[in-house]
Amino acid sequence: MGYTHYYRRKPQLPKKEFEAFIDDVFKMFSKANLPLNVKAINPKLLHFNGVGDNAHEDVYIGIKEEKQEYENQDDPLVFGFCKTAMKPYDKYVVAVLILAKYHFAPEDFKISSDGNASDWEAGKNIVNKLFGYGCSFDKVASSEDIKLDDCIAFLHPKKQEKPDKTVILPKSTPEEIEYVR
Numbered sequence: 001m002g003y004t005h006y007y008r009r010k011p012q013l014p015k016k017e018f019e020a021f022i023d024d025v026f027k028m029f030s031k032a033n034l035p036l037n038v039k040a041i042n043p044k045l046l047h048f049n050g051v052g053d054n055a056h057e058d059v060y061i062g063i064k065e066e067k068q069e070y071e072n073q074d075d076p077l078v079f080g081f082c083k084t085a086m087k088p089y090d091k092y093v094v095a096v097l098i099l100a101k102y103h104f105a106p107e108d109f110k111i112s113s114d115g116n117a118s119d120w121e122a123g124k125n126i127v128n129k130l131f132g133y134g135c136s137f138d139k140v141a142s143s144e145d146i147k148l149d150d151c152i153a154f155l156h157p158k159k160q161e162k163p164d165k166t167v168i169l170p171k172s173t174p175e176e177i178e179y180v181r
């Protein structure tokens with residue numbers, strides 16, 4: 001299947017937490033040090049990819065997502081994934097997943113990955129630098145078992161500035177990305 005990150009999440013994420021998550025992602029993307037193709041970032045949807053040779057599969061995390069036909073309909077969580085092929089934008093995918101784990105309750109958003117602890121270092125460092133929190137990984141038993149659920153408890157929220165106008169993300173697409181609140 002290729003190098004992939006996986007998540008399982010509730011079909012409807014809490015509005016307040018989703019908006020705080022989007023605020024942090026917006027701040028992170030505004031300081032990105034490589035081009036990102038941000039297709040949507042608003043209180044209902046995050047949708048992005050890398051650019052050119054740095055792109056692989058889109059990341060899509062909406063406040064509401066429905067199960068696909070192939071999913072176990074008895075499982076209350078919705079399955080999602082993103083193959084990054086370890087391209088440079090992978091560090092932002094990892095950072096977004098860490099931000100999701102921070103903002104949503106453990107039962108609302110679960111993560112796993114084909115990567116090991118060292119594969120998550122760049123994303124963790126982005127989150128640590130911008131927000132002062134992250135997660136140190138111990139040795140991973142298998143490639144299916146990077147789980148952040150058990151190491152998020154020590155994190156504490158910080159009040160973040162909220163952008164209030166249209167901005168152009170650095171090294172991003174030439175179109176303006178509108179942040180709607």
